[in-house]
């Protein structure tokens with residue numbers, strides 16, 4: 664199990680409703696992942712003001728408040744979000760200097776990430792998801808297969824600026840790929856197999872490969888089961904393994920692109936009656952750009 668939902672808005676008129684639409688979608692896949700739930704929001708200027716960077720943190724102490732005089736700090740359950748008028752690198756460095764025990768689980772100039780264990784419905788309230796606005800968002804409900812039920816093991820895995828990956832399934836050869844990446848100095852935050860996928864994609868993007876190609880390379884390298892939704896500063900992409908045994912459905916209208924593990928999560932989106940609805944084919948990358 665595990666539930667995935669994602670919404671990429673094309674119509675700016677819907678931006679104020681992003682969080683409310685996403686919360687409705689998330690609640691429809693709650694029982695697919697009762698262990699934990701995570702959310703990523705792109706473009707909510709209340710959470711990450713224009714000209715600011717934001718970092719999402721686990722295990723943050725009060726000292727992170729001192730990173731910048733204009734810092735905006737929000738605590739949402741296990742996650743603390745700190746936004747400040749700095750570059751992403753300067754903010755991450757300042758946060759680590761202020762609190763050496765903190766784990767950074769999201770960073771970007773347009774992105775805020777929330778993770779926690781517990782019931783997805785409760786967590787949606789904790790993250791104040793209903794009031795989020797923005798142009799893109801995704802959410803994941805987790806039933807753990809590969810690592811402990813902890814906030815660190817929760818998806819999304821956001822390991823590069825403004826990037827996120829959520830996964831339904833399990834990678835069979837993740838330990839081998841983890842070792843290969845570690846040999847190339849890649850550092851991991853959790854034992855989760857999905858983090859290996861996120862680190863692999865981040866590495867490709869870092870080397871100048873686009874999101875579509877990065878996911879094609881992932882299909883060549885990773886064995887096992889997966890439906891993945893991967894997002895970047897301007898992208899939204901879906902891919903499934905060669906057997907495609909994990910469910911996925913995509914719907915598109917002129918106003919939005921949406922994907923979910925199950926159709927019922929899409930059933931109440933505005934305009935769904937006239938959407939183009941289809942099941943993504945095995946090992947084909949579906950990608951959209953803002």
Ligand SMILES: NC(=O)CC[C@H](N)C(=O)O
Pocket residue numbers: 664665805806807808809810816830831832833834855856857
């Ligand atoms: N049930 C799933 O799809 C789990 C996804 C992933 N393997 C994890 O443990 O987080």
